[in-house]
Amino acid sequence: MDHTPLRNIVIVGGGTSGWMTAAALSKVLKGRYEITLIESEEISTIGVGEATIPMISVFNRMLEIDENEFVRQTQASFKLGIEFVNWGRLGDRYIHGFGVIGQDNWTVDFHQYWLKQYLAGKAKELEHYSINTLACRHNKFMRARADMPNSPLSQIAYAFHFDASLYARFLRQYSEQRGVRRVEGIITDVSVRPADGHIEAVTLKNGQRIEGDLFIDCSGMRALLIEQTLQAGYEDWSHWLPCDRALAVPCASVPEITPYTRSTARDAGWQWRIPLQHRTGNGLVYASRFMSDDEARGVLLGNLDGAPLAEPRAIRFVPGRRRKTWDRNVVSIGLASGFIEPLESTSIHLVQMGIAHLLTYFPATGFSQPDIDEYNRTMQLEYEWVRDFIILHYKATERNDTPFWDYCRTMDIPASLQHRIDLFRTHGRVFREGNELFTKVSWLQVMHGQRIRPQAYHPLTDLLDEKEIADYLDEVSGVIAACVEVMPSHNRYIAENCAAR
Numbered sequence: 001m002d003h004t005p006l007r008n009i010v011i012v013g014g015g016t017s018g019w020m021t022a023a024a025l026s027k028v029l030k031g032r033y034e035i036t037l038i039e040s041e042e043i044s045t046i047g048v049g050e051a052t053i054p055m056i057s058v059f060n061r062m063l064e065i066d067e068n069e070f071v072r073q074t075q076a077s078f079k080l081g082i083e084f085v086n087w088g089r090l091g092d093r094y095i096h097g098f099g100v101i102g103q104d105n106w107t108v109d110f111h112q113y114w115l116k117q118y119l120a121g122k123a124k125e126l127e128h129y130s131i132n133t134l135a136c137r138h139n140k141f142m143r144a145r146a147d148m149p150n151s152p153l154s155q156i157a158y159a160f161h162f163d164a165s166l167y168a169r170f171l172r173q174y175s176e177q178r179g180v181r182r183v184e185g186i187i188t189d190v191s192v193r194p195a196d197g198h199i200e201a202v203t204l205k206n207g208q209r210i211e212g213d214l215f216i217d218c219s220g221m222r223a224l225l226i227e228q229t230l231q232a233g234y235e236d237w238s239h240w241l242p243c244d245r246a247l248a249v250p251c252a253s254v255p256e257i258t259p260y261t262r263s264t265a266r267d268a269g270w271q272w273r274i275p276l277q278h279r280t281g282n283g284l285v286y287a288s289r290f291m292s293d294d295e296a297r298g299v300l301l302g303n304l305d306g307a308p309l310a311e312p313r314a315i316r317f318v319p320g321r322r323r324k325t326w327d328r329n330v331v332s333i334g335l336a337s338g339f340i341e342p343l344e345s346t347s348i349h350l351v352q353m354g355i356a357h358l359l360t361y362f363p364a365t366g367f368s369q370p371d372i373d374e375y376n377r378t379m380q381l382e383y384e385w386v387r388d389f390i391i392l393h394y395k396a397t398e399r400n401d402t403p404f405w406d407y408c409r410t411m412d413i414p415a416s417l418q419h420r421i422d423l424f425r426t427h428g429r430v431f432r433e434g435n436e437l438f439t440k441v442s443w444l445q446v447m448h449g450q451r452i453r454p455q456a457y458h459p460l461t462d463l464l465d466e467k468e469i470a471d472y473l474d475e476v477s478g479v480i481a482a483c484v485e486v487m488p489s490h491n492r493y494i495a496e497n498c499a500a501r
Helices: 015-028 056-063 067-073 110-119 131-137 164-177 293-301 347-360 369-395 403-410 415-427 440-449 459-463 466-486 490-497
Strands: 008-012 034-039 077-079 081-085 093-097 159-161 181-184 187-192 199-204 209-211 214-217 234-236 245-251 261-266 269-275 280-286 313-316 320-322 330-332
Touching (some): 008 209, 015 034, 015 056, 015 164, 015 347, 056 067, 056 159, 056 347, 067 164, 067 490, 077 490, 093 131, 110 466, 131 466, 245 293, 269 293, 280 293, 320 369, 369 403, 369 415, 369 440
Parallel strands (some): 008 214, 081 261, 214 330
Antiparallel strands (some): 081 093, 187 199, 199 209, 245 280, 245 313, 269 280
8 A cells, every 4th residue: 555645636627616625625735735626617617506504614714714705705695594485385484594493401302392382282483492593584694692602692503695606716716825726628538547447637628638646526517537437326316306407597686685595396396596695596496307498497587586687597417426426536526426406505515525524534645445435435424314304305295286296295215214204203303313414403494394293292391391391482482582683684784794895
């Protein structure tokens, strides 16, 4: 085994995944490796990753970037959660908010005390016990107050909506300042070493040859290295996730910028709405088996807040994951490693996890196979955890008004997801497996929001009498309501702190 350090790292593809990778490596590796990124202005990027989840703040802190400047440069707004409309039934609305619900003080989870009262018709809806969700309802926002540790104001968790192309530009500038070399060009040939099948170089259209020790495939769904060259294989999940197309279009912004993403279920898929400072991002994710492209276009353009600013852009995809996200000396990150639709804004998170796990198992020249196997196992779990959570949104519905929703409501689902649903149906139990992305609070909000109702609550809830529980719930909801009352509006917070110049 050759333990000699690598010298040259080549990132194939720019966009969000390429420049996130370049930024992270240029920061962590401290200039001791040559990092080259190859991209072409002739090749467009998908750019649907405009909404994020709170884990991106970890990435930003690692880069040591100024958050207000990041928000200005990317025309961003803040995000406290996602509103889901028409998912359980037509007319339903609920918010999957970030952060915590209630306050755990006693024997069982807070939601069990709430559940006991709710099943008896004596508790408010779940959103009244979370500062994130209640702030969404009132279009309020502020960053968490670290100086108020005993207040719900210290528990505000947030992410961002931003312009993906501006984000890539922001990270490109960051990376180039730290020594990353950008090469403009289209790759026309990939050279593979006969002895071990490793990629040794790529050749550009202009004849330039770029050699590398480690190649990172950020070429999007083309998967130029990991699939077209190394044929790592792909696991198709379309039997569980039937949507296979999307249309995306920006429109004029509305005066009040909401601090949440909206996902509205349509006849054969769902529509996203992502508010930015300068425009609103929109898209329709749909199943081509149940809706034509022309119908999809009509649905999307007929449900915008303002005038469209461009022609809708079509995207085709196969939901699933690469069987090997790391094969030989190629690591795939972003859409090259798989695609799970952006229903819970996980695309950028999976990029972030791919980078983080690469740093954990960063190779020497010998490329240890046990390290590669563990990376692949870990990334498989990351994708499967997200997959199950997304499938839940489709399966947990009472809608039977269209063939699409009939299919989703009655389809078979992975045993791992069925186990979670069964566990919740009995006593409202939820759990978090290992280091999976979605917390117990996330599972709770979606299962309850989409009308999965437990038969009973945790038996140990009865250790407190009903009056104690009722008083406690009233106190929690009252304090949260008072906190939301003093928060500034989302618009005002942006204007005073980080409005684009």
